[in-house]
Amino acid sequence: MGKTEPEVKSISEKEFNDRIRQKPRQPANPMFTxxxxxxDYKKQxxxxxxxxxxxxxxxxxxxxxxxxxxISVIKIDTDKKFFWFTTKLESWDEPQSLDVLLEKQxxxxxxxxxxxxxxxxxxxxxxxxxxxxxxxxxxxxxxxxSRKGFYEEGVPNVFIRGIKPVQxxxxxxxxxxxxxxxxxxxxxKALGTLFSLTPQEGLRLxxxxxxxxxDLDIAVVEQTEKISPxxxxxxxxxxxxxxxxxxxxxxxxxxxxxRYEIQEGIFKRASREALNALLxxxxxxxxxxxxxxxxxxxxxxxxxxxxxxxRVPCYLVIDEINRGDISRIFGELITLVESDKRLFSDNExxxxxxxxxxxxxxxxxxxILGTMNTADRSISLMDIALRRRFGFIELLPDYDVLxxxxxxxxxxxxxxxxxRRLAIQSLKSVNDKITExxxxxxxxxxxxxxKLSLDTSVEETKETLTNxxxxxxxxxxxEYFYDSPEKLLYISNNRFFEKRGSSFVLKTEDDIxxxxxxxxxxx
Numbered sequence: 001m002g003k004t005e006p007e008v009k010s011i012s013e014k015e016f017n018d019r020i021r022q023k024p025r026q027p028a029n030p031m032f033t034x035x036x037x038x039x040d041y042k043k044q045x046x047x048x049x050x051x052x053x054x055x056x057x058x059x060x061x062x063x064x065x066x067x068x069x070x071i072s073v074i075k076i077d078t079d080k081k082f083f084w085f086t087t088k089l090e091s092w093d094e095p096q097s098l099d100v101l102l103e104k105q106x107x108x109x110x111x112x113x114x115x116x117x118x119x120x121x122x123x124x125x126x127x128x129x130x131x132x133x134x135x136x137x138x139x140x141x142x143x144x145x146s147r148k149g150f151y152e153e154g155v156p157n158v159f160i161r162g163i164k165p166v167q168x169x170x171x172x173x174x175x176x177x178x179x180x181x182x183x184x185x186x187x188x189k190a191l192g193t194l195f196s197l198t199p200q201e202g203l204r205l206x207x208x209x210x211x212x213x214x215d216l217d218i219a220v221v222e223q224t225e226k227i228s229p230x231x232x233x234x235x236x237x238x239x240x241x242x243x244x245x246x247x248x249x250x251x252x253x254x255x256x257x258x259r260y261e262i263q264e265g266i267f268k269r270a271s272r273e274a275l276n277a278l279l280x281x282x283x284x285x286x287x288x289x290x291x292x293x294x295x296x297x298x299x300x301x302x303x304x305x306x307x308x309x310x311r312v313p314c315y316l317v318i319d320e321i322n323r324g325d326i327s328r329i330f331g332e333l334i335t336l337v338e339s340d341k342r343l344f345s346d347n348e349x350x351x352x353x354x355x356x357x358x359x360x361x362x363x364x365x366x367x368i369l370g371t372m373n374t375a376d377r378s379i380s381l382m383d384i385a386l387r388r389r390f391g392f393i394e395l396l397p398d399y400d401v402l403x404x405x406x407x408x409x410x411x412x413x414x415x416x417x418x419x420r421r422l423a424i425q426s427l428k429s430v431n432d433k434i435t436e437x438x439x440x441x442x443x444x445x446x447x448x449x450x451k452l453s454l455d456t457s458v459e460e461t462k463e464t465l466t467n468x469x470x471x472x473x474x475x476x477x478x479e480y481f482y483d484s485p486e487k488l489l490y491i492s493n494n495r496f497f498e499k500r501g502s503s504f505v506l507k508t509e510d511d512i513x514x515x516x517x518x519x520x521x522x523x
Contacts, residue, residue: 315367337362
């Protein structure tokens with residue numbers, strides 16, 4: 001599926017401003033209120049508990065309860081591309097012809113050189129950044145591709161027209177710049193004539209040359225692009241820093257050459273989008289662009305940003321957070337997530353990322369919601385650094401929720417509710433025994449039974465309940481007590497399993513419902 005096209009001013013500016021500046025509705029659910037209180041204090045929270053206690057569901061529905069509209073950010077779009085042109089003053093017809101071309105905005109042909117592929121790529125209207133090498137070589141001026149043709153042998157015939165001279169940065173500055181150091185002209189040491197640039201590289205050169213886009217003859221379109229206020233990621237044992245923050249990724253250019261580019265991970269992107277949303281609502285004309293450092297702000301701008309933080313909450317949900325290597329994934333950023341180390345706080349910390357060498361910080365409106373299954377790993381085994389920086393809320397099997405959903409349903413008959421009561425009672429009986437002989441972290445969550453609410457008849461209810469135990473709960477119990485057959489027999493009240501030697505095997509239960517009735521009985 002292709003990328004969704006951004007909306008072009010789909011609502012009026014006044015309506016947009018009124019909606020985005022409304023403080024989100026406060027959650028009414030007691031659990032949601034607890035989560036919000038922890039987020040206000042810590043900025044990040046982990047929901048932990050046994051499997052099936054609704055941790056991911058609660059995290060997602062908490063965010064929905066905030067009633068936050070999609071964040072709309074105004075972006076500038078243009079079809080212009082950027083190119084680097086290396087030339088020498090003495091190579092032109094007249095010693096000062098380059099100055100004439102730039103100052104009088106005249107036109108001149110540029111010759112076909114070693115980097116011939118860029119001549120195929122350039123089109124009329126593209127921006128050409130002119131570099132003059134040699135001792136103290138520097139960016140010398142800006143031009144545009146005025147026309148393009150072809151010689152009989154198919155060689156491109158490219159003309160440029162001068163825009164303006166610039167006192168641009170020298171080669172030493174360009175080659176050491178974190179954005180430009182992996183660009184094609186730097187990698188080729190500018191040996192050639194015409195090189196293609198990525199949009200980030202072109203914008204960075206203009207920034208170093210102190211040239212504004214407004215100074216160039218570029219037609220721009222302001223577009224309202226919607227950004228989701230919530231991002232979702234699942235950790236796993238092989239998940240790494242390079243995926244979460246930033247890392248090198250191979251990419252093939254149009255000529256088939258492989259180059260390694262720095263790509264941002266989901267956490268860095270979420271941080272950048274959250275800050276840009278703040279800047280948009282605070283009406284500050286700055287943006288944090290990909291592969292650029294965090295902008296600097298004046299005291300006046302910081303005060304304006306602080307005033308709108310509550311209006312633009314953004315969230316990152318990290319499911320199964322305990323399954324990843326936290327120290328390896330977060331790296332040095334484990335310090336920055338603390339509420340008093342965020343951007344614009346009294347103890348603000350910005351760090352330099354190891355790959356891009358860019359300054360990075362975490363905005364105050366990005367909240368992290370993690371979930372962890374304690375059957376996989378106890379909270380006591382969590383990294384101490386993580387435990388100190390996150391708030392924790394425990395979620396246990398909630399039989400009141402099941403009663404509300406399954407028993408207080410006025411649209412179901414008493415015959416159906418009878419089997420629903422059996423489902424709740426058998427689950428509670430098993431969990432009580434698991435807590436008694438094992439621990440509370442390995443109980444079975446109430447969400448396993450929620451699907452019973454969809455059944456309308458006794459036959460459907462019995463079939464669903466049978467399948468829940470046969471294909472979900474019983475295999476889970478087998479995993480928990482793989483090496484403890486006596487405990488498994490005790491928990492199931494000698495149903496479902498039988499002991500054979502030092503192990504146990506699964507019985508063939510023709511009637512799961514009858515077995516569940518036995519499970520609920522006190523041994």
